[in-house]
Amino acid sequence: MKKTQKNFDENEAVLHSLKDDILVTNLDGTILKVTDTTSSIYGVHPDDLIGRSVYDLEQEGVFTPIITPLVLKEKKKQTIVQSTREGKKLLVTGVPVLDKDGKLWRVVSYSHDITELMKMKSYFLEMQDEMDRVKNELKLLRDQNFNNEGIIAKDREMKKSLMVANQVAEVDVNVLLLGESGVGKTQLAKYIHNNSPRKNEPFIEVNCGAIPQSLFEAEFFGYESGSFSGAKSQGKIGLVELAEGGTLFLDEIGELPLEHQVKVLKFIQEKSFYRVGGTKVKKVDFRLISATNQPLEKLVEEKRFREDLFYRLNVIPITIPPLRKRSADIVLLIKHFLDVFSKKHNRERELDEAVMQQLLNNEWKGNVRELMNLMERLIVTSSSPIISIEDLPDGYVKGKNELASFQSGQQPLKAILKQVEKRVLNDAKQTYKTTTEVAKHLGISQPSVVRKFKEYGIK
Numbered sequence: 001m002k003k004t005q006k007n008f009d010e011n012e013a014v015l016h017s018l019k020d021d022i023l024v025t026n027l028d029g030t031i032l033k034v035t036d037t038t039s040s041i042y043g044v045h046p047d048d049l050i051g052r053s054v055y056d057l058e059q060e061g062v063f064t065p066i067i068t069p070l071v072l073k074e075k076k077k078q079t080i081v082q083s084t085r086e087g088k089k090l091l092v093t094g095v096p097v098l099d100k101d102g103k104l105w106r107v108v109s110y111s112h113d114i115t116e117l118m119k120m121k122s123y124f125l126e127m128q129d130e131m132d133r134v135k136n137e138l139k140l141l142r143d144q145n146f147n148n149e150g151i152i153a154k155d156r157e158m159k160k161s162l163m164v165a166n167q168v169a170e171v172d173v174n175v176l177l178l179g180e181s182g183v184g185k186t187q188l189a190k191y192i193h194n195n196s197p198r199k200n201e202p203f204i205e206v207n208c209g210a211i212p213q214s215l216f217e218a219e220f221f222g223y224e225s226g227s228f229s230g231a232k233s234q235g236k237i238g239l240v241e242l243a244e245g246g247t248l249f250l251d252e253i254g255e256l257p258l259e260h261q262v263k264v265l266k267f268i269q270e271k272s273f274y275r276v277g278g279t280k281v282k283k284v285d286f287r288l289i290s291a292t293n294q295p296l297e298k299l300v301e302e303k304r305f306r307e308d309l310f311y312r313l314n315v316i317p318i319t320i321p322p323l324r325k326r327s328a329d330i331v332l333l334i335k336h337f338l339d340v341f342s343k344k345h346n347r348e349r350e351l352d353e354a355v356m357q358q359l360l361n362n363e364w365k366g367n368v369r370e371l372m373n374l375m376e377r378l379i380v381t382s383s384s385p386i387i388s389i390e391d392l393p394d395g396y397v398k399g400k401n402e403l404a405s406f407q408s409g410q411q412p413l414k415a416i417l418k419q420v421e422k423r424v425l426n427d428a429k430q431t432y433k434t435t436t437e438v439a440k441h442l443g444i445s446q447p448s449v450v451r452k453f454k455e456y457g458i459k
């Protein structure tokens, strides 16, 4: 039977003036009073609430769970989160009301709509999960980068370089790594970072030779929105800003054109910069390591490299000897890469002694990178478990006449030249890291290198 709210007394008037929803039940759970807000929250007319049992309303799904039995059981104030039929989330507080003899008499409950709050909470939790995932991924990537940092060094000169690297790792001094392409300058820079107090912060590598000149400033310092045509509308953070707290590694610093050298020098001195198109000075805290395979002092003499910048970078120079002068390292590196690539490609391989002899006498123009690429190639291409001389590419076998095959054949000159070109490009690809370097060493333009790689299917 439904009861209606007639004859408002003073208490009722107060009750209805409240903006919160109030719901009063007796000890059976029958609803005695509600405010207007209650009915709008549950989407039920007051007449359809008064006189009804909260147990029935729960069964019907109007709201769930109900608080009355909890308050009756605990005999003190309780708070729960309730869902309504319309999908709202309510924070409901129920209070026991005692009669003049101190016995339980009524239960009064009131609620706050927390739907938005709950949505925010679930969004927040999702974001937190996402953050954890990204953090783990980042850690994994950093670990992958640094796991193999156990630098192989048996050669006396190489050991000396490593010792200096160890000594300077602790201190925030500028280090300049010198050595031919592929000797392990980047590897050593990572090693220094990973043994420094900044090891848990970013290691940001900037290849000064690989960034197109016109984009250098925007890539290096970042830019503000709309600072030049083609810029992203929201602006972009620069590489130097990413290095905050960590190590900034300027690789191939000798390739930096003079016009950029002055800006880089100012930035290194002041440890502050402006984004392109920016008006606010930005500070960044980093440790600087730079590297080059160029004779910087000679470039200074030729006025192609600023002397002041050279002295800034060259506080602690560390030279890494070329691989051909580190025969003790060659043997160890061969074993190391045999192991790494055997595992990677799931193929157990060993080197025939004659192959080892050939490799020990090789010139290794591309140094450790060349050796590493050759080992992977041999493991992938050799069909038997023992890699023999026949498996070695032509350039690695002393005394083998590379042109013999062409001389004995009846091919036209054009076809022979193409084959030679392909071989030269292939070798250069193994030796150098970027197409810019390949272009420089072969004396052709970088777009030509890219075109020829494509033409010969060199990947």
Ligand SMILES: Nc1ncnc2c1ncn2[C@@H]1O[C@H](COP(=O)(O)OP(=O)(O)OP(=O)(O)O)[C@@H](O)[C@H]1O
Binding pocket: 150, 151, 152, 153, 179, 180, 181, 182, 183, 184, 185, 186, 187, 188, 251, 292, 293, 368, 369, 372, 433
């Ligand atoms: N001593 C070493 N032990 C193990 N791996 C090495 C060692 N030195 C170099 N490598 C590996 O050889 C490859 C080339 O090394 P790295 O990139 O450090 O050379 P680089 O001198 O920086 O070359 P570039 O001048 O072209 O930038 C990398 O994959 C590196 O991990």
